[in-house]
Amino acid sequence: MTPSPGTAASPTGDSVAGLLAEIADIGRDPVRGGYSRPVLSTAELDLREWFIAHAGKRGLDVETDRNGVIWAWHAPSGSREDAVVTGSHLDSVPGGGAYDGPLGVASALVAFDLLAARDLDGDTTRARAIAVFPEEEGSRFGVACLGSRLMTGAITPERALALKDPDGTTYADALRATGGDPRHVGADRAALGRIGAFVELHVEQGRGLVDLDRPVAVGSSILGHGRWRVTVTGVGNHAGTTLMADRRDPMVAAAQLVVAVQRLARGVPDARATVGRLVPTPGGTNVIASRVDLWLDVRHPDDATTLGLVEQVRAAAELAAAEQGCTATMAEESFSSTVDFDPALRDELRAVLPGAPVLATGAGHDAGVLKDHVPAAMLFVRNPSGVSHAPDEHAEDADAEAGAVALAAALEHLLTRGKRGL
Amino acid sequence: MTPSPGTAASPTGDSVAGLLAEIADIGRDPVRGGYSRPVLSTAELDLREWFIAHAGKRGLDVETDRNGVIWAWHAPSGSREDAVVTGSHLDSVPGGGAYDGPLGVASALVAFDLLAARDLDGDTTRARAIAVFPEEEGSRFGVACLGSRLMTGAITPERALALKDPDGTTYADALRATGGDPRHVGADRAALGRIGAFVELHVEQGRGLVDLDRPVAVGSSILGHGRWRVTVTGVGNHAGTTLMADRRDPMVAAAQLVVAVQRLARGVPDARATVGRLVPTPGGTNVIASRVDLWLDVRHPDDATTLGLVEQVRAAAELAAAEQGCTATMAEESFSSTVDFDPALRDELRAVLPGAPVLATGAGHDAGVLKDHVPAAMLFVRNPSGVSHAPDEHAEDADAEAGAVALAAALEHLLTRGKRGL
Numbered sequence: 001m002t003p004s005p006g007t008a009a010s011p012t013g014d015s016v017a018g019l020l021a022e023i024a025d026i027g028r029d030p031v032r033g034g035y036s037r038p039v040l041s042t043a044e045l046d047l048r049e050w051f052i053a054h055a056g057k058r059g060l061d062v063e064t065d066r067n068g069v070i071w072a073w074h075a076p077s078g079s080r081e082d083a084v085v086t087g088s089h090l091d092s093v094p095g096g097g098a099y100d101g102p103l104g105v106a107s108a109l110v111a112f113d114l115l116a117a118r119d120l121d122g123d124t125t126r127a128r129a130i131a132v133f134p135e136e137e138g139s140r141f142g143v144a145c146l147g148s149r150l151m152t153g154a155i156t157p158e159r160a161l162a163l164k165d166p167d168g169t170t171y172a173d174a175l176r177a178t179g180g181d182p183r184h185v186g187a188d189r190a191a192l193g194r195i196g197a198f199v200e201l202h203v204e205q206g207r208g209l210v211d212l213d214r215p216v217a218v219g220s221s222i223l224g225h226g227r228w229r230v231t232v233t234g235v236g237n238h239a240g241t242t243l244m245a246d247r248r249d250p251m252v253a254a255a256q257l258v259v260a261v262q263r264l265a266r267g268v269p270d271a272r273a274t275v276g277r278l279v280p281t282p283g284g285t286n287v288i289a290s291r292v293d294l295w296l297d298v299r300h301p302d303d304a305t306t307l308g309l310v311e312q313v314r315a316a317a318e319l320a321a322a323e324q325g326c327t328a329t330m331a332e333e334s335f336s337s338t339v340d341f342d343p344a345l346r347d348e349l350r351a352v353l354p355g356a357p358v359l360a361t362g363a364g365h366d367a368g369v370l371k372d373h374v375p376a377a378m379l380f381v382r383n384p385s386g387v388s389h390a391p392d393e394h395a396e397d398a399d400a401e402a403g404a405v406a407l408a409a410a411l412e413h414l415l416t417r418g419k420r421g422l
Numbered sequence: 423m424t425p426s427p428g429t430a431a432s433p434t435g436d437s438v439a440g441l442l443a444e445i446a447d448i449g450r451d452p453v454r455g456g457y458s459r460p461v462l463s464t465a466e467l468d469l470r471e472w473f474i475a476h477a478g479k480r481g482l483d484v485e486t487d488r489n490g491v492i493w494a495w496h497a498p499s500g501s502r503e504d505a506v507v508t509g510s511h512l513d514s515v516p517g518g519g520a521y522d523g524p525l526g527v528a529s530a531l532v533a534f535d536l537l538a539a540r541d542l543d544g545d546t547t548r549a550r551a552i553a554v555f556p557e558e559e560g561s562r563f564g565v566a567c568l569g570s571r572l573m574t575g576a577i578t579p580e581r582a583l584a585l586k587d588p589d590g591t592t593y594a595d596a597l598r599a600t601g602g603d604p605r606h607v608g609a610d611r612a613a614l615g616r617i618g619a620f621v622e623l624h625v626e627q628g629r630g631l632v633d634l635d636r637p638v639a640v641g642s643s644i645l646g647h648g649r650w651r652v653t654v655t656g657v658g659n660h661a662g663t664t665l666m667a668d669r670r671d672p673m674v675a676a677a678q679l680v681v682a683v684q685r686l687a688r689g690v691p692d693a694r695a696t697v698g699r700l701v702p703t704p705g706g707t708n709v710i711a712s713r714v715d716l717w718l719d720v721r722h723p724d725d726a727t728t729l730g731l732v733e734q735v736r737a738a739a740e741l742a743a744a745e746q747g748c749t750a751t752m753a754e755e756s757f758s759s760t761v762d763f764d765p766a767l768r769d770e771l772r773a774v775l776p777g778a779p780v781l782a783t784g785a786g787h788d789a790g791v792l793k794d795h796v797p798a799a800m801l802f803v804r805n806p807s808g809v810s811h812a813p814d815e816h817a818e819d820a821d822a823e824a825g826a827v828a829l830a831a832a833l834e835h836l837l838t839r840g841k842r843g844l
Contacts, residue, residue: 030590031589034704093704094704095704137706138707138708139706237812238809238811238812241784251697255679255680274709276704276708276710276711277705282456282811284515284517284811286559286560286561286785287515287517290812295707297707362660389658390712
């Protein structure tokens with residue numbers, strides 16, 4: 001494959017770096033640094049409009065389905081069955097990087113340009129589409145991959161619509177406020193059934209490709225992971241007038257728990273456990289908190305080990321709370337088993353991308369949710385910092401273009417080999 | 423004294439409970455419970471308008487000085503020198519109670535009604551005023567009693583104007599956005615010089631009056647206290663892809679510090695040390711924090727002991743940060759020595775209010791800042807819950823009226839005894 005993206009070979013002249021530059025000012029976070037683009041925020045809605053404009057410019061047929069997934073179609077025969085689909089997401093964690101999500105979307109647009117330049121319609125009538133999923137990060141409503149979970153029925157509409165953001169707004173209210181209709185949310189077998197294969201390109205969230213000195217990898221698996229919310233309830237009071245002996249301070253219990261989480265996770269090889277979000281209520285300097293909510297993220301290749309570690313954390317939470325005269329409750333917000341991507345599809349992509357290593361990831365993705373329903377695969381693009389979910393997340397322009405070229409090769413292979421061949 | 427407030431004896435017909443009922447819907451916090459009325463928020467500005475309307479209804483002459491302190495004057499001779507001043511504040515901590523601040527303002531209005539009904543103008547031409555101070559809690563810009571500190575010169579205008587709220591808005595910007603003029607902020611000897619005596623009525627923030635079975639007390643002292651901001655800086659990264667051994671997680675260091683603060687404070691008799699506010703950045707569930715800011719509130723009757731405890735906390739912060747591969751810095755945001763109110767004024771008030779016990783408080787107040795410049799005193803009203811800075815903060819209607827009656831008696835005494843008699 002020789003065409004250089006962003007040159008005459010691409011009908012639009014767009015490069016991945018150029019596309020990302022267009023959205024570089026959307027959703028910047030002046031306090032945290034990086035980007036804050038929570039689902040259904042002005043920033044995320046602006047990014048959706050940007051994507052829809054680019055899809056329109058390419059003559060793709062755009063639809064937004066009842067779960068808020070945007071689809072941009074090229075269907076030469078009119079049929080959207082057994083389609084080859086790529087895509088990612090546009091929402092971010094608070095203060096996240098520029099690449100997690102948007103790199104996959106921008107690469108999909110450029111890959112479609114490369115395919116258009118090759119005029120495959122003589123070789124295949126198989127449809128292709130770019131899908132953009134909402135709330136992949138779960139950074140606003142707490143459940144990651146919410147769009148793909150709704151589509152596949154992995155979460156019920158009742159539970160999803162009742163999820164609340166930090167301001168107390170439900171997902172149902174947020175949908176209504178932005179023109180959505182909560183009544184239509186839920187499992188969508190028709191939408192899911194059209195996907196013949198799904199390939200998600202993503203910036204790598206570690207240093208695997210840096211260490212191997214390669215620009216692009218094929219994904220092998222996603223570490224099992226889950227999120228639990230711990231609520232420690234004590235007695236709020238004045239910081240000056242309440243003696244130390246009279247306190248029931250949930251902040252101290254929560255702090256003891258955070259320390260215990262590190263100790264317990266260090267005791268389990270390959271486990272990762274994190275408290276990155278902690279909210280004291282009311283949160284005043286001169287006020288003993290009445291309640292502290294904290295969120296626990298736990299990951300391990302073996303699901304039983306993950307759940308065992310979570311039970312140890314639960315016991316530690318109850319112990320710490322009791323010691324401070326408080327109470328603690330713990331509720332699962334989401335749990336995903338370790339995902340092994342389809343080995344046959346993985347090996348096909350390796351054959352199309354000679355030299356691309358195979359890497360596992362500790363990060364969750366919509367491809368991991370779809371994988372139980374359709375053949376799914378991932379491509380990773382080198383991240384020189386190894387950092388993700390932070391402003392230092394990065395991909396060199398040349399690596400981003402190499403990623404789009406690899407994605408185009410993968411899509412072309414899937415589009416032109418025998419239908420239903422997976 | 424026999425007139426019953428809220429009856430024909432009060433020219434306005436207002437009672438303390440009735441006045442507080444008028445503002446019961448302003449600034450309610452649906453998430454935390456109670457009230458969030460930060461300085462210069464819509465809620466606090468609405469409360470200022472409410473106060474100004476009530477002052478106008480009483481024929482008081484209202485001015486807002488260059489530090490944002492509202493004054494409502496009754497000056498029968500035209501002179502505002504050597505005035506007897508009462509007042510409090512209208513801002514609240516996040517999720518605070520209904521009484522901390524507004525009780526003193528509402529009681530001042532009713533006390534002025536009682537004085538008006540007595541027609542003291544034949545006995546004295548001494549002016550009286552109600553003063554409402556901004557940002558007493560320091561809940562938005564971090565420095566408590568900001569209005570009185572500016573007026574007295576206890577904080578420089580440069581430092582005050584550069585203070586930032588949690589959204590990064592400076593005090594200067596917030597003033598400009600609400601019609602204030604930052605250029606005029608700063609020490610105001612003329613305004614301060616008019617105060618002949620200051621009496622602040624406040625809801626008690628403990629159970630002293632409950633235990634003594636009395637409705638109203640005279641204040642003796644305010645515990646020395648200060649606030650320090652601790653910033654722990656680590657390396658933000660993805661919660662799933664970063665091994666436990668590779669982390670430099672500031673949340674764990676901050677948690678170790680919170681645990682240490684309790685342990686250190688318990689080792690110092692009479693000390694109170696609190697972390698009620700803690701903010702991880704970026705604060706995502708699936709993100710290892712890059713930075714954690716937390717605020718330390720420390721109080722002790724002996725200032726040297728307070729500062730010694732703070733140094734122990736600083737050492738603990740540095741140790742915990744180093745242990746996690748992070749760094750910690752600690753900066754004083756405010757410090758106030760233990761305040762003993764004027765003993766002569768206190769004894770005069772006790773004589774006017776027979777049976778009122780004398781109580782110390784652990785909470786800071788504008789009266790404590792003014793005390794170094796003018797004779798100042800406080801009255802406390804019984805709080806059956808003993809809780810403050812939380813929705814459970816309370817005063818019974820009858821106690822609130824008793825407080826206004828006591829305040830009127832104190833003001834009448836000060837107005838009618840020999841001028842400059844203090």
